Amino acid sequence: MLKNSNINRAKHIAIIMDGNGRWAELSGKKRVKGHEAGAKVVKDVTAYCAKNRDVERLTLYAFSTENWKRPRLEIEFLMKLLERYLKDELITYLANNIRFEPIGDIRAFSKSLQKTIQRVKDETAHCDGLIQSLALNYGAHDEILRAANKLKEYEGDITEEMLSNTLDCKDSVDLLIRTGGDKRLSNFLLWQSAYAELFFTNTLWPDFTTTELEKIIKNFTKIQRRFGGL
Template sequence: MGEKLDFGARHVAIIMDGNGRWAKHHHLPRAMGHRRGVEAVRRLIRSLGPMGLDCVTLYAFSSENWKRPQDEVKDLMSLMRHFIKSDLPEFIANDVRLKIVGDYQALEPDIVAMLDDALERTADGSRTVAVALNYGSQHEIARAAAKAAAEGAVTTETISAHLDTADLPPLDLVIRTSGEIRLSNFLLWQSAYAELYFTDVLWPDFTPEHLEQALAEYAGRERRFGGR
């Protein structure tokens, strides 16, 4: 994958599902599945430029994930700290901007401080990796509608302007791994006319080649946006 590819998509979102099942299939603790999932994220970010993408949005931690066992949530937070520390230099070196979607300010104070620092240090990147943390789409839409109402008219345009993704390109493609066929409260507004792609591949096994396959299928679809 040395040459730059262009499938016509600029913004792809991924529901990274299957870490737990991957660990179970390999007779390993769930924590190991999450660690291997982080490695898949690294592979994906490195392929962002060659795939011709301007932005990828990753569903990392939903507002519903707090319901998981405390030990699992603690491990996910530890992984987040490690990822920020270890990968921030690579973001900067590869001209990648980090963006956070969701209420990340509700995370633990040291993680918030690390994320604020990473956001500032990568602000001028030419390509974007948006990470959804403590995110739920229904809550995002409600917040955006309330802000629009406080300023005046509530329209599709004013709601869109107040979404967490307002400064990102329109969403072209949503990918979900692990064989589940649902959006799970992820980018519901933004997905109105996005293409959907579901694969049985578990997230830790997802490679840039799998992303290329999804983009190739996307390129072969006819997008009508409600028209004929």
């Protein structure tokens, strides 16, 4: 397990988990089978990060504001898969001292799913190990707009710190990974990723392993991060 003493630590890792549907299609399976396989990788990656003392927060792009454009049956399956995943993982969260903090606007979800999300959040609130954030009905534009609307009644100049603290996710991203081969951010943590190091891999999410993640983290620690300075 990586225990890097270098000050360049991947404290906040964000991942765009792309390629579930393509993985299933390449395997001659229905797209939903790719999402099921991807959920297993979420468990593996979360467990790895929970044991890595350098990693404090793991944010995973699970369902975007744009994903509502997908076929209805696929969306229904994703909602059921998410609810089942959270119910099953609650014991794992508690056993591994993982705090669950969702980001995004969950009001569009069913009442049942909203209650499950809130329950897991509440029951892990005391955990002080890894923070796992699932981005659910999340889009960076929507997040920033909601934050701006919360601040619009404020009299005076709005500072960068004020806006940052009003966002769903208040922590800057150190390392952002996208699987699946595409090289774009897809409206994910745009504010928080201003100085993130970006890593793109052709590996489809169901084939992504903790071994590949560890290699990416090791490469990240070698990067000189200047944040606009010299």
